[in-house]
Amino acid sequence: MGKFGFNDILNAKSRAAGAGTVSEYTEIWLSPYEVKPSESNFYSQENIEELADSFLAVGQQQPTVLGRVNGEFRIVSGHRRNLANIMNIERGHEEYNKVRYLYKDMSAAMFELSLLIGNAYNRELTAWEKTQQAQKLKEALLRAKKEDGLEITGKLRDIIADLLNESSTNVARMDAINNNATPEVKEALKNGNIGITAAYEAAKLPEEEQREIAAAAAAGESVRAKEIAAKVAEKKAGDDYETPHPESITSLCYSCQKYKECNVKTGTCEKCDQYVNKAEAEKTDEQRYNEEQDKIDRETKRKLQERADAEKMDKLPSERGTEHKRHEVKIAASYYDDVASGKKRFELRKNDxxxxxxxxxxxxxxxxxxxTGRTIDADIIYMLEEYTGLQEGYCILGIDVTGHSGEVSETDTGGQLPGQMSIDDYQFMNKPEREASA
Incomplete structure (x- = not known):
């Protein structure tokens, strides 16, 4: 299966938003039992009976979209529609034994991306679903990069924000919740007991305090994001770390988070089993996220370079030859016989x-x-330039004659052409420089 790039992803986004086309999809009639719901579908499946009733009343206006992955039909968008068709079959409506679908062959990674992007525009998502969607989209993009060679350029967070029509700040908050919130806080967000801003602020607190907040929310207490943010700010204010004035820049103590309370700090410490790097420990979620994306960018660049180098080495000589040029040049008659016979296996040329x-x-x-009508065909098998004694702009070409037209005569003379010179001429031209260097 061919590789895909961001154009394919953006096309999926356009289709999902109602601005795209499904002309690249193929129509097919299948039993609703033949298609498989996505294992990655975490979106709610509600009001199936009402949807099935509407199908009976006005018909199914929009077909379910499928991705065929390794020969298996999987639902990209339309899980509720397919469940409604199954319900109508079980009600005894045999006309739903075969229904119309649209499908396209996809890799597993592309299917995952299509599923996530399609559902981003086909329904109103809860804060929990948005958070899950951002996390799964990040995982799917990285999987596509690894398995299908998707080239990710720029910050991953910005790409996710663009695909989901969210701000980069909101995506960073969702990432912080996915990485730092306890299961209790995530459950409270999923159940709607707290909002996404409150969950983000809670994720900054120690786990025990997060659990207390989640328990209060589950008990029906009002949990406000402002109150949690105030608690976070209060904790930061208590950490009034003062920058020390070291006598020696070799000591670890001055960059340690425990500097203030440590009673054995010294200006010459080089190793400590209690050392905690303050700068690393106190990084914000935003800083950690940016560092992660920078690491991904560097790794992607390295992988792409390795792939390009590998593809270049894998090419056969005949394939590599298609990238090389054929130069038509003049040769003086005085050199023709020596070149054609293989006696003269070099050319001194201006490399223009x-x-x-x-x-x-x-x-x-x-x-x-x-x-004169006579020609010689030759390959350049060696090249020497920028060599001591070789005039700037000139090169010596090692050649291998592959054929020639006309007989090689034993006595043939002629004038020398511009752009080509003999070794004697070249040495004479550079004689002052050689004598000066001597």
Whole structure:
């Protein structure tokens, strides 16, 4: 299956938002029992009976969209529609034994992305569902990068925000909840007992205090984000760390989070079993998130470079040859026989054509300013430039003759052409420089 890129993802977003096309999908009629609901579908499945009744009344206006993954039809969007069709079959309506679907072949990673993006626009999501969606979309993008070669450029958080039509700040908050909130706080958010802002502020507190907040919310108490934020600010205010003025910059003590209360700090400490890096320990969720994305960017760049290098090495010589150029050059008649016979296996040339190893030459014999009709075909097998004694802008090409037209004569002379010179001419031209260097 071919690779896909962000254009495919953006097309999925456009379709889900109602602005795209499904022309690349194929129509198929299947039994609702033949298609498989997605295991990753965490969205609510409510009001199925009402939807089934509407199908009986006005018909199904929008077909369920499928992804065929390894030959298996899986639901991308329309889980409720498919359940409604099954309900109508079980009610005895045989016309629903076969219904219309639209499908497209997909990789597992692309299917996951299509599912998440499609549901982002087809329903009103709860705060919990949005949080789960952001986390699963992040995992799906990283999986697509690893398995399908999806090229991720830029901050992952910004990409997720764009795909979900959320701000980068909201996505960062969702990520903080997924990473730092206790299961109790997440459950309270899922049940609607607290809002997403309160859950984000609670995730900054120690686990015991998070559990207390979740318990209060479950008991029906009013839990307000402002009150939790005030508690977080109060804790930070109590940590009135003062920057020390070290006598020596070699000591670990000055960067330790425990510097203030430590009674054995010293200006020469180089190793300590109680050391905690203050800068690392006190990073915000935003800082940690950005560092994670920077690491992903660097890893992606490295992987892409490795892949490009591997693909370059995997190419056969014949394939690599298609990237090389064929240069048509003139050759003086006085050199034709020596080159054609293989006696002269080099060419001293001005490198104004971008010669490189693997390129080929078509050498046209000229005499008295006219082409004689004879030619030599040769490959450049070696190249020497920027060498001591070699004039700037010139190179020596090692060549391998692959063919020539016309007989090789034993006595043939002719004039030398511009752009080509003999070794004697070259040495004479650079004689002052050589004598000066001597």
């Amino acid at each position: 054509r971008g010669y490189k190893e693997g390129d080929s030459l078509k050498m046209l014999e000229f005499k008295d300013g006219k082409h």
